Amino acid sequence: MLAIGGEREEGFDPTLGWGRYGSPLFQSTLLRRDENLEIVNDLATGYTVSQDGLTWTVTLRKDAVFSDGKPVTAADVAYTFNQAARSGGLVDLTALKEAVAIDTHTVELRLQKPQSTFVNRLITLGIVPQHAHGPDYARKPIGSGPYRLVQWDEGQQLIVEANPLYYGQTPGIRRLVFLFLEEDAAFAAARAGQVHVVSVPQSLAKQTVEGMKLHAIPSVDNRGLMFPFPPKTGATTPKGYPIGNDVTSDLAIRKAVNFAIDRQALVDGVLEGYGSPAYGPVSGLPWEEPTAKIEDNNPDLARQILAEGGWSDKDGDGVVEKNGLRAEFTVLYPANDSIRQALALAVAEMLRPVGIRVNVEGKSWDDITPLMHSNVVLFGWGSHDPTEVYNLYHSKAAQGGFFNAGYYANPFVDRMLDLAMEAPSEAEAIPFWRAAQWDGKQGFTAKGDAAWAWLVNLDHTYFVQECLDIGQPQVQPHGHGWPITANITRWKWTCN
């Protein structure tokens, strides 16, 4: 019995976005990521990408059947991809031109332009049966996944049972019940001994629950300060919101912030130790550049960087100036998020001694949106899909939305990101993802342009019943809860 939140009220239709975190349970995906985030086959027996990167040919295993007994064919796969591309749900397949079934067990995915990260769609999109996919599907899913739906009481619980027709290893737990509870109620239920897995906020992780063990699972669920990159010139986004900030457009300021912050103190103080310092957006993932890491908690170096950048405190008010401009900016955070609030306040305290004044303001996302291109924002991201890196830092991604909200632009980084995107496979793209972070001379991380000041990665904390073995979990993406189901078929009950 699990209380990990995250009910999907829309139902369980992968073409609308079900299953993109963790396991789609009822459906299976072409590929999946193992504990080390390596890509392994699932429904597929292999795939090749054409020389120009435009055609992905996937071969399917022949023994897979849907839970209604009908075989899984290439036509079903093609249908799933085409349907998901059209349906306006939460699966972004705008890169796909069309999916075509070549024969019963081969399918071709034709793209608009090469995209190495397209592999993530093969990893996350559950395959639905063409013959049974209709308006009712989301509430009565049929698939070739490890589990089948027994009962869904909306707003309450989801009961699933092992699918006897599943081609893979039979799941260790035959029957699962997901309870959809608010955080407080879920914790209360765990304390009353009624649930076996409960996801808790870090603030509750210090508590003990009888008969349960705390699992702190590392994640790339990160938090960082996004700096507006260009100076204020009066330029605006297509919606008319101002772009740029004269203070944060100065490299010395961005670098000084990065070096002055004590990230380990943030982990210990704000996250109760359940987290790790973040120096980039992809901590712990295969495409992280390890040399991009810096020695932080160094206010002296920060002061030196400021002095060399022409910033000094002439009027003696404790804040440095340059050409009459005070080193002062506002950090915005979503007001309902207590962790981000604490991070913002702690950062403001850490920057005061080096002469940078930070004003901290909590607002709703709807109020932050117009301000986020001209103010520092405490964002949180983290995904198993490196497309996110592209969207955070490519100059072309800056369109006045959440993508590259700070209008960061560096031709070298752009070129690296483009090369990564156009690489034929994820493995071949990795060197370019890394170079964009830091290649020894330039990059978007603290040693280079310091386009962001990444702060911490959260650990996702769960209380798990002592008898339940949840195996080795992956480094989890943004979104607490469902990602723990990624290896759910390996879970075992060790007591009797």
Next chain:
Amino acid sequence: MDVQLRSVLLFLAYKLTRLGLLLAAVAVLTFALLSFSPVDPVQAYVGADMLQISPAQRDLIAQRWGLDQPMLLRFGNWLGQMVQGNWGTSMVFDQPVVQVIQQRFELSLPLLAIAWLLSGFLGVGLGVLAAAFQGAWVDRSIRLYAYTLASSPPFWVALLLLIAFSVELGLTPICCAAPPGALAEEVTFWQRLHHLLLPAFTLTFIGVANITLHTRQKLIDVLHSNYVLFARAQGESLAGILWYHGLRNILLPALTLQFASFGELFGGSVLVEQVFAYPGLGQATVQAALRSDVPLLVGIVFFSALFVYAGNTLADLSYQIVDPRIRLGGRIG
């Protein structure tokens, strides 16, 4: 007889016209308010996936829900469908609005009914008790209880009760409308009742304060009146005074208040259902509001307007049964 029938029909026609006007106003207002709400429905739908969803995909999502059209056109479309009985499709649940409301209300109804009846009887009872012993410790403790409850936030009371009865004492279930893990066909009537107990009591505890205080005040007025003084002078006992003079005089305001409390009841259930993970209409309301699900929210507002209106109409109708001095004809004719 003929006059009587005519006045009933007139009354109904009057009520229905007012209802129609009310619903029209509610529709326009809700729609307008939601359109000016700062919550962007596409953003609310996308949620934490902001960096996975490209602008092109956002456009596709907006198209799917018709959000790419101007507000007036959307209102026109919606109104046209509404007149034909189609309340639209909920964005959160991807299901017809009517279906969502029906499913959810079926679960909320017993909760609301139990809470309504209990808080009515309990409220009047406590009010009478307090007034009869005005100034004594009974009165003081009842008033303390009522004032405390009237000023406590319902969700907080709900949480306290949950901790006390479910976590510490283990008497009541922690959540949901049925035992977790049980299949629908296995769930017994008693299990359902067991799961209703705590939410219903919570709603009762909260609802009781208002009616207790009003009943008490009204009864004190009655007890200080000349005719009670006269009855007392003739040797009538306290019980007799309460029964012959008190109850009849306080029943009318109590009933009005009780039926008028449909609105508060509905509001209370929103919070209580959220805390107890009770999947009724209240919980759906929270979802719809947080994610700017305009069709569902308008549907629920409509439905609750109907619900509250029905309560007030019932109050009007109950007058003539309780108090023969009030006649329908007298009010309209």
